[in-house]
Amino acid sequence: MTSEQKAKITELRTAGFGYANIANTLGLTKNQVVSFCHRNGLAGEKSTQATKGKPDVGCCKNCGKPIVQVPGRKQIKFCSDECCQSWWNAHPEAVTRSADAVYSFTCACCGKPFTAYGNRSRKYCSHACYITGRFGGDGRE
Template structure:
C-alpha cells in the first residue's frame, strides 16, 4: 500500500464512504482497506455512503474528464489547475468583473477602463512618461 493510497483511504473514510467503495476507488481489496482503517482508528462507524457511484459526477469544463464530486465540499468545475487557467483565459467574458473603473487620461484625453485599480491616472506607461518628463530630459 502506497502513501497516496493511505491518504486517499483516510480522506474517503472521513467523508463517510464504506470499505467496498474505498477499495474500488483505491484499487485494493476490501479486507486491506478494512484492516488499515481498524489499525488507524477509522473503523467503528457505519458508512453514510456505500458507493462512490452515488456521488454525482460532472465533466471538466475544459477537457471533458469525469469529475467526482464529494458530498459536503464545493462543486468542482475543473480536473486540475492547468485546465482551470486555460478555460478562464479562453473565456474572459465569463469573469464577473465588479471593480471596473472608467477614467480619462490627463495626458492624451482618451477614455479608458481599469480593473481593480481605482487610483489609476494614465492610460499607458507612455502617457505617464510624457506627463512626468514634460519639457525634455530631466
C-alpha cells in the first residue's frame, strides 16, 4: 500500500465513507482497508442516525471525489466522462471481451501475423503498414 493510498484512506474514512467503498475506489481489498483503519484509529461504527435521510454518497473510482447517487437510478461509478475514460485506459484488463470477436490475420504489407478485436476486415497490423501498403512509401512529404 502506497503512502498516497494511505492518505486517501484517511481522508475518505474521516469523511464518513465505508470500508468497501474506499476499497473499490482505491483498488484495494476491503480487508486491507479495515486493517489500516484499525491500526490507525479510523475504525468505528457508522451511525444509522447520522446517515438517515441523507442521500446515498459514493466516490469516483478514478479520483475519489464524492458522488451523490440518485435513488431509483443506476449507480454511477465516475464523477465525469474524463475520469471514466482515464480509468478504463489505465485498466484495460477489466474490459470484458468476447472470445468470438478476436480475429487472426497476416499483414498485407509486412507479412507479420496479428490479431484484432471486433474487426473482421483488417488488412494491416499498424498505421505505418497501412500508409506503406496504400501509398507506397512512408507517407512523409
